Amino acid sequence: MRHVHVRAPGKINLTLRAWPPTEDGYHPLETVFQAVSLFEDVVARPADEVSVEIHGRGSDLPTDGSNLAVRAAELLRETAGSESGVHLTITKQVPVAGGMAGGSADAAATLIACDQLWGTGLGREELAELAAELGADVPFALTGMSAMGTGRGDLISPVMSRGQYHWVLALQKEGLATPDVFAELDARKDLTRSSSENAEDDGGATIKAGGEVVSALLSADPLILARTLHNDLEEAALALRPELGDVLAAAERAGALAAVVSGSGPTVAALALDAPHAASVADVMRGAEVASEVQVVTGPVAGARVIEQVGRH
Ligand SMILES: C[C@@](CO)(OP(=O)(O)O)[C@H](O)COP(=O)(O)OP(=O)(O)OC[C@H]1O[C@@H](n2ccc(N)nc2=O)[C@H](O)[C@@H]1O
Numbered sequence: 001m002r003h004v005h006v007r008a009p010g011k012i013n014l015t016l017r018a019w020p021p022t023e024d025g026y027h028p029l030e031t032v033f034q035a036v037s038l039f040e041d042v043v044a045r046p047a048d049e050v051s052v053e054i055h056g057r058g059s060d061l062p063t064d065g066s067n068l069a070v071r072a073a074e075l076l077r078e079t080a081g082s083e084s085g086v087h088l089t090i091t092k093q094v095p096v097a098g099g100m101a102g103g104s105a106d107a108a109a110t111l112i113a114c115d116q117l118w119g120t121g122l123g124r125e126e127l128a129e130l131a132a133e134l135g136a137d138v139p140f141a142l143t144g145m146s147a148m149g150t151g152r153g154d155l156i157s158p159v160m161s162r163g164q165y166h167w168v169l170a171l172q173k174e175g176l177a178t179p180d181v182f183a184e185l186d187a188r189k190d191l192t193r194s195s196s197e198n199a200e201d202d203g204g205a206t207i208k209a210g211g212e213v214v215s216a217l218l219s220a221d222p223l224i225l226a227r228t229l230h231n232d233l234e235e236a237a238l239a240l241r242p243e244l245g246d247v248l249a250a251a252e253r254a255g256a257l258a259a260v261v262s263g264s265g266p267t268v269a270a271l272a273l274d275a276p277h278a279a280s281v282a283d284v285m286r287g288a289e290v291a292s293e294v295q296v297v298t299g300p301v302a303g304a305r306v307i308e309q310v311g312r313h
């Protein structure tokens with residue numbers, strides 16, 4: 001039977017700096033993303049309507065028009081002037097509302113899969129524009145690897161990276177809603193001053209600039225990368241979920257080189273030296289019982305791409 005199978009990765013934010021929201025309510029960001037080996041698999045089959053079923057995590061997610069994958073298929077259909085439908089089967093590994101952009105990966109994978117299935121003829125650039133309409137994190141899920149995100153986080157510039165990094169992810173059953181974390185950031189901070197102005201207050205000691213992480217990624221040395229990890233949203237996520245303090249402390253006790261909350265959380269990403277070190281950090285963190293699940297992943301990995309295509313449009 002005709003189908004297209006696309007795989008898209010989840011992400012972690014190696015660094016994230018946020019400025020006060022603009023009139024549209026979005027916070028200008030400077031973030032460096034890394035795509036990691038926790039994947040969303042989307043299989044698209046021809047159908048009369050647009051529909052979705054979800055396996056793995058998130059089986060309680062809505063399957064109506066509010067599902068990001070359904071929104072992606074409908075937006076592409078409208079843009080391409082197509083009357084085709086699609087049935088999407090999603091197998092989720094990325095935690096829901098975990099700060100790892102699993103929903104965005106579903107949307108990116110759906111754009112690629114439906115584009116192939118329907119033969120829309122849209123280019124990669126046009127797909128990237130549709131991605132940005134769907135959510136700030138969707139363009140990066142198309143690009144993958146390592147990249148700087150500016151604007152809402154949706155303006156993507158690929159960043160060169162050498163080597164492979166080994167991460168231990170501490171996942172939580174209960175997610176955190178991104179808008180709540182940004183609202184907490186606004187409430188906590190005098191955001192009339194930018195993060196860089198705040199950085200001047202402490203001599204810039206605590207703010208890790210995007211440039212620093214970009215050169216660290218070229219070093220292929222996790223010890224150098226470890227020194228650059230930073231997230232402006234971490235304090236807000238910790239205020240909403242104080243237990244995350246225990247997760248960060250457990251990562252440190254387990255011997256991780258550094259640990260950071262990914263995006264709006266609650267997933268914590270702990271950096272290890274190499275694969276055996278990651279396995280040992282993961283074991284200790286499991287023993288600490290601070291996470292509902294502990295996973296070892298590597299990055300960077302490719303963005304949304306076709307894994308298998310059976311039959312042509
Ligand atoms: C925080 C980040 C960091 O990579 O990741 P997650 O933690 O969600 O994975 C992203 O900026 C999230 O991107 P994404 O989840 O796609 O955001 P969207 O759906 O576009 O927006 C959801 C809501 O988040 C807030 N938002 C998002 C992006 C941004 N630059 N400023 C914001 O204030 C807004 O309240 C918006 O209504």
Ligand SMILES: Nc1ncnc2c1ncn2[C@@H]1O[C@H](COP(=O)(O)OP(=O)(O)O)[C@@H](O)[C@H]1O
Pocket residue numbers: 058061066067068069095096097098099100101102103104106175176178263264265
């Ligand atoms: N296919 C989908 N997968 C995950 N979440 C989805 C999806 N469609 C809609 N959503 C909504 O988007 C929210 C956050 O998406 P997700 O990408 O999982 O997390 P985050 O924004 O923290 O990275 C979820 O809480 C859910 O309400």
